[in-house]
Amino acid sequence: xxxxxxxxxxxxxDYGRIAQQIMEISIKVAKFNGAPRFIPIRSVHAGxxxxxxxxxxxFGTVGIEIxxxxxxxxxxxKVPFTTNMLGMDLREWRNMGVPESFVxxxxxxxxxxxxxxxxxxxxxxxxxxxxxxxxxDHLAWVETGVVTMANTYIGARTNRESELTGLAAxxxxxxxxYGYHLKKNRYGxxxxxxxxxxxxxxxxxxxxxxxxxxxxVPVFDGLRLxxxxxxxxxxxxxxxxxxxxxxxxxxxxxxxPTLSAAFGYRKPKESxxxxxxxxxxxxxxxxTAKTRDVDFVVIxxxxxxxxxxxxxxxxxxxxxxxxxxxxWIQTSSLIRHLAERDGxxxxxxxxxxxxYCDSCVLVTSIRKYYGFKIMATDSAKMAFVVQGTPYxxxxxxxxxxxxxxxxxxxxxxx
Amino acid sequence: xGQRRDAWKQPLPESGIKMSVAKIKGRVVMKGNVEAxxxxxxxxxxxxxxxxxxxIADRMHYLSGEVIxxxxxxxxxxxxxxxxxxxxxxxxxxxxxxxxxxxLEADTRLLTAALFSEIPTMDKLETNPLEVIKTxxxxxxxADKGFVEIKKSAS
Numbered sequence: 371x372x373x374x375x376x377x378x379x380x381x382x383x384d385y386g387r388i389a390q391q392i393m394e395i396s397i398k399v400a401k402f403n404g405a406p407r408f409i410p411i412r413s414v415h416a417g418x419x420x421x422x423x424x425x426x427x428x429f430g431t432v433g434i435e436i437x438x439x440x441x442x443x444x445x446x447x448k449v450p451f452t453t454n455m456l457g458m459d460l461r462e463w464r465n466m467g468v469p470e471s472f473v474x475x476x477x478x479x480x481x482x483x484x485x486x487x488x489x490x491x492x493x494x495x496x497x498x499x500x501x502x503x504x505x506x507d508h509l510a511w512v513e514t515g516v517v518t519m520a521n522t523y524i525g526a527r528t529n530r531e532s533e534l535t536g537l538a539a540x541x542x543x544x545x546x547x548y549g550y551h552l553k554k555n556r557y558g559x560x561x562x563x564x565x566x567x568x569x570x571x572x573x574x575x576x577x578x579x580x581x582x583x584x585x586x587v588p589v590f591d592g593l594r595l596x597x598x599x600x601x602x603x604x605x606x607x608x609x610x611x612x613x614x615x616x617x618x619x620x621x622x623x624x625x626x627p628t629l630s631a632a633f634g635y636r637k638p639k640e641s642x643x644x645x646x647x648x649x650x651x652x653x654x655x656x657x658t659a660k661t662r663d664v665d666f667v668v669i670x671x672x673x674x675x676x677x678x679x680x681x682x683x684x685x686x687x688x689x690x691x692x693x694x695x696x697x698w699i700q701t702s703s704l705i706r707h708l709a710e711r712d713g714x715x716x717x718x719x720x721x722x723x724x725x726y727c728d729s730c731v732l733v734t735s736i737r738k739y740y741g742f743k744i745m746a747t748d749s750a751k752m753a754f755v756v757q758g759t760p761y762x763x764x765x766x767x768x769x770x771x772x773x774x775x776x777x778x779x780x781x782x783x784x
Numbered sequence: 785x786g787q788r789r790d791a792w793k794q795p796l797p798e799s800g801i802k803m804s805v806a807k808i809k810g811r812v813v814m815k816g817n818v819e820a821x822x823x824x825x826x827x828x829x830x831x832x833x834x835x836x837x838x839x840i841a842d843r844m845h846y847l848s849g850e851v852i853x854x855x856x857x858x859x860x861x862x863x864x865x866x867x868x869x870x871x872x873x874x875x876x877x878x879x880x881x882x883x884x885x886x887x888l889e890a891d892t893r894l895l896t897a898a899l900f901s902e903i904p905t906m907d908k909l910e911t912n913p914l915e916v917i918k919t920x921x922x923x924x925x926x927a928d929k930g931f932v933e934i935k936k937s938a939s
Contacts, residue, residue, distance in 0.1 A: 391900075399895045402813065417866035432870040432877075512866045532896035533866050613828065613863065613891070758864075760833055760841035 371397055372407060377542050386443025388436055389541065396538035400546025403529075408544035409551065412507040412526070413450040415496045415516050416536050419479050420457025420733030429479065433533070437482035440537065445486065448543035452489045452501040454513045455730045456480070460492075460703070462726060467740065486540075492728040493702035494672045497524060498599070505624055508551055510539030514615075515672065515751065518606050521616040523599070525624035527551045530615050550616055556625060557634035558618050560585030561641040563592050566649070571770040573601050574750025575652035577608030579644045585612070589632045591620045603672045607751035656753040656768035659744045662783040663694070664767060666742035667774050668731055670700030671749035676708050678771075679725070683714035685775045691722035692781035696740065703727040723778070732759065746777045807931040808911050813890055816904025819924040819935065820883040822917050823847070823855040830864030831871040831897065838880035856923045857882040858913050862894045869897040876901050884925045886913050886932060906932060 373381070381397075383390040400408065419429045456476055458468040484490070489500045494516055496502075503509055503520060509528035511517045520526045529549040531539065539545040549555055562580045566572075573593075580588045588609070597605075597619065609617060618626035626632035669682055682699055691697045699718060701709070706727045709715040718725050731745075732755055746767040747753050753768040767783045777783045825847050835841040838853025862868050875881040885905040887894055898905035904927040913932065917923060920938025 395896055395899045398899055399892055402890070402895050403892065429867060430870050430874045432873045433867065436870075514864075514866060529892060530866070532869055532893045534869055534896050534900060535892060536866070611863075613861065754844075758830075758833070758842050758844040760835070760843060 371400065371405075374542070377544075380445070380541065385445045386439060388439030389443045389445050392436070392534045392538045393542075396535045396546075399532070399535050400548065403546055403548040405546030405548040407547055408542070409508055409547045410543055411449060411510045411539055411545050412503055413452070413501050413509055413511075414447070414536050414540040415501055415509075415511040415513055415520075416451065416453040417513045417533055418454035418456070418730070418733045419483070420455055420476070420729065434475070434479055434482065436534070436537070437479060437486065440541070441482045441485035445541050447487045447540040449540055450489060450501050451487065451540045452491050452493070452496040453483065454492070454494050454516065455733055456492050456728045457734045459726045459729050462724075465724070466726065466729070466734075468734070491702060491704070493704070494730070495675070495702055498675070499702060499704055508545070510536055510545040512536035514610050515607050517615050518609060518617065519603060521550060521556075522606050522618065522623050523602055527556070554634075556587070556616060557636065558587045558589030558626075558632045559639045560588045561633075561638040562588045562590050563641070563643045564645075564649075565643055566646045568593065569770065570601055570604055571748060571750075571768070572649055573605040574608045574768070575649040575656070576644060577605045578611065578652045578656065578750050578754065579648050580642075581609045581612035581614060583640075583642050585640070586614065587616050587618070588614065589618045589620065589626065589629070589638070591629055593619055593622065595621045597622055598677070600675055600678055604750065607672055607749065608754065610751055611754050652750075653768055656750055656757075657766055658757055659765035659767050659783070661744065662767075664744050664746045664777045664781060664783050665694055665696065666740070666745040666764065667695060667697045667778040668700065668745060668747045668749075668752060669698070669771060669774060671730065671732070671747065671752035674699055674701040674705065676705050679705060679709045679718075680712070680714050681771065682723070682775060683709075683717040685772065686721035686723060686779075687717055689721055689779050691778050694781045695778050696742070697723040697778040698731065699723055699725045700730055701725065701727050731762070732756070746774045746783055748774045807933050808909050808913070808916070809931050810886075810906040810909035812927045812930045813895060813905040813907055814898040814902060814927060816884065816902075816927045817925070818856065818884040818904050819922065820854060820856045822858050822919060822921045822923045823850055823852055823882075824914060824917055824919045825857070825859040826914055827859075828861050828863035829857070829859050831862060831868045831875065832865045834871075834875055834880055836880070838875070852882045853880045854883050856884040856886060856925055858886045858917050858923075860888045860914065861891055862897070866893065868893045869900040872897045872901040872903065876903065884927070886917070886925065888912070888914065906930070
């Protein structure tokens with residue numbers, strides 16, 4: 371593998387032991403994956419840095435040591451670098467009920483990242499804000515759902531990097547040329563159709579069904595051509611329960627102008643057709659709660675776009691969130707700023723809802739702080755992840771945004 | 785529900801080598817020589833959700849509650865978070881890590897996890913390990929020489 375002078379000096383240890391180690395690993399991983407060379411990348415988007423040490427999972431003390439080791443060695447990110455969420459809202463953490471011990475550790479991560487020159491969005495919508503790839507760009511993105519959006523929605527090219535190979539790519543500006551960087555690996559394998567009209571929540575159920583089908587690169591045919599970004603995020607996000615990093619929507623996403631183009635003019639390996647009954651089964655699987663008394667409602671996974679925040683605000687106007695319910699609307703700091711300017715934030719706040727940014731319940735110890743039992747959400751991805759995440763320990767209810775907001779107001783899932 | 789197929793449950797292409805062959809060759813990801821009881825997961829697993837006893841805490845996983853600690857983990861691959869390598873080193877420090885890992889095919893995250901934690905790891909065995917190794921088998925993985933053998937079958 372041909373290396374630049376800078377890469378060689380990293381490998382020699384001129385920038386410290388950690389930089390050397392991740393360089394070694396990154397070269398080995400590229401070789402194992404059959405990459406003949408490194409190629410320049412446009413940017414990196416890393417995983418969330420919230421669950422720093424909550425017993426299980428997350429960034430952990432090991433992650434902090436790596437970042438601090440890199441910062442000490444004097445390296446800087448060579449390409450734009452964003453990360454997923456924190457475990458707290460940087461402004462509203464007190465209202466969130468986050469303990470100060472958590473804040474201290476969280477700030478250590480942020481300081482180390484700042485030394486490396488992170489763009490501090492802490493958002494799962496990098497492709498809408500400060501890390502915007504264009505069609506065909508090579509990336510070394512890490513966070514699972516965001517990788518799939520970059521590949522699917524933009525037609526940029528990235529593998530699911532690991533945390534360390536992502537850091538190495540950010541420092542060197544290059545990553546191994548394998549997998550989804552090569553056009554030949556980007557064609558569909560499964561054809562997925564559905565025999566009914568789909569609304570926002572249905573798209574999450576469909577993604578969940580498709581993920582269970584065994585597809586690696588599913589091609590969705592026959593969906594509405596006017597799907598908006600929230601809807602595409604819902605579909606793409608719910609694919610995460612399978613190792614899917616790229617999908618195509620015929621007539622909607624850039625590498626699928628036609629059905630045959632999406633398959634590279636070859637025949638699909640498999641075809642599946644889902645019916646309303648299949649979708650209903652998916653809704654049931656995504657809803658584990660035995661009773662209908664909701665005590666927690668979360669909108670915004672992925673983070674709400676400005677449109678979505680407005681939509682929720684309209685539903686909450688002149689109404690009041692039920693006393694037994696906590697309503698979280700999750701978005702990025704930039705979109706919250708816009709919502710505050712617009713007045714939507716005020717309406718949500720007046721109704722008793724909370725508009726939080728920088729953070730996501732999936733990476734907080736929400737259960738520990740509040741003891742919520744039943745969470746309603748309009749994100750299939752979130753319902754799925756919450757069920758599988760032991761430290762969140764909540765049962766779920768999955769349905770449309772309207773249904774979730776109604777549940778927040780009445781306290782009942784109807 | 786439609787036509788379901790789980791890609792990772794499909795057998796690998798016929799290698800012509802029968803199960804009775806003692807030593808199964810494979811690709812070495814991380815060197816090492818270990819012998820331990822196997823835990824075989826037919827489905828991908830996340831290293832993020834392992835509890836303080838070294839058991840699988842993921843409620844959605846069919847092996848929820850099974851201990852991975854000090855065993856040789858046999859699985860199709862990892863699922864979930866990008867932080868697998870950080871999780872694995874964390875497990876190692878807290879003495880909850882597996883002794884060795886055998887995967888169908890290691891992706892970037894499992895490759896990184898194995899290289900960073902230095903836990904002996906192999907993949908691409910010439911016989912599908914998910915078919916020939918059973919939970920409870922005593923497995924010897926010689927990732928220095930690149931082979932796996934079943935020392936004692938669980939009854």
